[in-house]
Amino acid sequence: MASPHAPPRALIVGTGPGFSASLARRLAMEGYRVALAARNTDKLAALAAETGATLHQCDASDPAQVAALFQQPEAAEAEVVLYNASFRVRGPTIDLDPEDVRRTIEVCAFGAFLVAQQAARHMLKRGSGTILLTGASAGVKGFRQSAPFAMGKFALRGLGQALARELHPQGVHVVHIVVDGGIRSERRPDPGDNTLIDPDAIAEAAFAAIRQNRSAWSAEIELRPWVETF
Template identity: 70%
Template sequence: MAKALIIGAGDGLSASLARLLAREGYAIALAARDTAKLDALVAETGAVAHACDAASEADVAALFAQEGDADVVVYNPSFRTRGPFIDLVPADVQRTLQVCAFGAFLAAQQAARRMLARGSGTILLTGASAGVKGYAQSAPFAMGKFALRGLAQSMARELHPQGVHVAHIVIDGGIRSAKRPEAGKDSLLDPDAIAESYLHLIRQPRSSWSWEIEVRPWVERF
């Protein structure tokens, strides 16, 4: 049975992706700092949950020691600090970079080592609007997501010819959730619809691999 490992799992996009991949026959492994929040999703999908700080080298290594044979690895964690540039707290900026970019490097490196050994696999990195345009009072998030995008592009150029598919997904808009209900007709991205785009990337024939796609509501400006 194929296996998918979703890092940074919660009740949004990652939950939609876990449900979809479970329906498609994947064995699901979930990783999050707080696994208690995953109880319902674990029960629904039959997933295995692991406690993991995505920015910790030791935690990520331990996670892959247990779940390293995954055919699909999705990196979904995010951390954001906002405010006027001159007032930003350095420790918060550092944490943003660690979670958004360094953690992605740690997970992708662990995944790539195993996938290269067998000559196949898919690594998907969840990006954001901030990875292609920096917003005012959001410099740390832009730094982290720009770095994530660069990581994906460099990995794709190196790993695609070796049989490992790497893709970066720009989520350009807000995602609908219980805390963020629909504000207008299709003004927020449906997480189930985003998950379908991830599945498309997983299934892409290698003769037409994408290294990056953007998804946004049809009313979103860009």
């Protein structure tokens, strides 16, 4: 069990260069000890060095690997857990490979369930904690040639709603974050029309949700660029 005077811990599952990296930096700046989990941790070396984070290899869609992750104090003691893993396959529905569809749903939704289940078990013992689930436009509306991603993100949103009603009365905050728009990155720079979302701004909104008073908890927040093209 963590010392009552130790800095709080945070776990980010499905870490990449966008929102999750921005939140890792924001949490580290606030004194959190951050743990980063991903299938491939090699790509996270620079972020880990920058934030002082520990790295953990984990396929979030594998129950055994998720259970093993939460055997470690970096995950078991986390006061904040973000599920940000995602996978998608696009194309006409009649042409889609069923295994790719299965993988999309496993990563987008089943993995979120596995991580949230493990996180909740530990948080409920403490009577506190925050679970963040990264959603998308596809969890609100299905787009053409993107049925698998819509299936996964709709399921994720349903998970968030159900968990909020179950866990909020027990002191665990669950927030589904709808990122309704493209996220700016080095690979996807803003074309100059302010239509992409700044990942640091998403992280700031997420951190504000973490800090919310329980008398006015958000179960879902929706973020979109102030200029829309969709």
